[in-house]
Amino acid sequence: DGGITQSPKYLFRKEGQNVTLSCEQNLNHDAMYWYRQDPGQGLRLIYYSQIVNDFQKGDIAEGYSVSREKKESFPLTVTSAQKNPTAFYLCASRRQGAKEAFFGQGTRLTVV
Amino acid sequence: SQKIEQNSEALNIQEGKTATLTCNYTNYSPAYLQWYRQDPGRGPVFLLLIRENEKEKRKERLKVTFDTTLKQSLFHITASQPADSATYLCALDSLGSSASKIIFGSGTRLSIRP
Numbered sequence: 001d002g003g004i005t006q007s008p009k010y011l012f013r014k015e016g017q018n019v020t021l022s023c024e025q026n027l028n029h030d031a032m033y034w035y036r037q038d039p040g041q042g043l044r045l046i047y048y049s050q051i052v053n054d055f056q057k058g059d060i061a062e063g064y065s066v067s068r069e070k071k072e073s074f075p076l077t078v079t080s081a082q083k084n085p086t087a088f089y090l091c092a093s094r095r096q097g098a099k100e101a102f103f104g105q106g107t108r109l110t111v112v
Numbered sequence: 113s114q115k116i117e118q119n120s121e122a123l124n125i126q127e128g129k130t131a132t133l134t135c136n137y138t139n140y141s142p143a144y145l146q147w148y149r150q151d152p153g154r155g156p157v158f159l160l161l162i163r164e165n166e167k168e169k170r171k172e173r174l175k176v177t178f179d180t181t182l183k184q185s186l187f188h189i190t191a192s193q194p195a196d197s198a199t200y201l202c203a204l205d206s207l208g209s210s211a212s213k214i215i216f217g218s219g220t221r222l223s224i225r226p
Contacts, residue, residue, distance in 0.1 A: 012150075029217075031211065031212075033213070033214060035216070036122050040121070040218045040221075041215045041218055041219070042118075042217050042218035043156070043200060043201065043213070043216040044216075045213055045215065048211065048213050049211075050211035050212075054132075054211075056211060056213070067221065074124075080220060090155050090156075092155070092214070092215075099144060099146060099161050099205070100146070100158040100161065101156075101203075101214055103155030103156050103157070104155050105154055105155055106153070107156065108153075
């Protein structure tokens with residue numbers, strides 16, 4: 001089955017620790033996106049990437065980092081510099097030239 | 113500043129009625145606009161896309177309109193059912209520094225009561 005996989009579904013970390021969220025897609029999509037969603041709110045763009053080895057900051061990139069070494073993978077690292085990291089994180093991908101984005105099931109990160 | 117806003121945070125209507133959700137944007141000139149459905153704890157799922165030269169788009173019980181003069185899209189669900197209860201998000205493309213990014217509204221949580 002083709003799709004976009006985020007792991008793990010739930011993640012707990014202690015304050016001050018960096019944590020990396022996984023996002024893998026086997027749809028052969030070029031573009032990939034990371035969003036953050038807080039309770040009762042919409043999606044805010046963290047980082048996005050159109051091609052391998054290239055990515056751009058979104059609206060709330062501070063305290064986050066990404067890499068795009070492979071087309072199918074776009075991991076997100078939440079660093080200790082992120083002041084309020086507890087949130088629901090969503091990864092998406094899109095084929096070049098297409099409009100519709102496909103989302104993973106999300107990772108709920110809780111920092112204690 | 114650029115904004116995409118969904119006017120109602122929550123909407124509660126009776127089963128069988130038509131639900132109408134609103135999406136307004138400021139300082140964007142989108143060639144198209146998309147609507148997604150999100151269930152609790154899950155990722156959004158694409159529903160419909162409407163282009164700037166289309167006034168209306170339909171898919172089964174869903175209807176979307178797009179008014180570029182008003183900078184507004186309306187999303188209608190006719191003959192609503194409890195299974196339609198979810199959060200609905202509008203989205204548009206905005207050109208970033210070297211690639212297009214997808215910007216989402218804040219969403220409207222729709223509840224259909226039996």
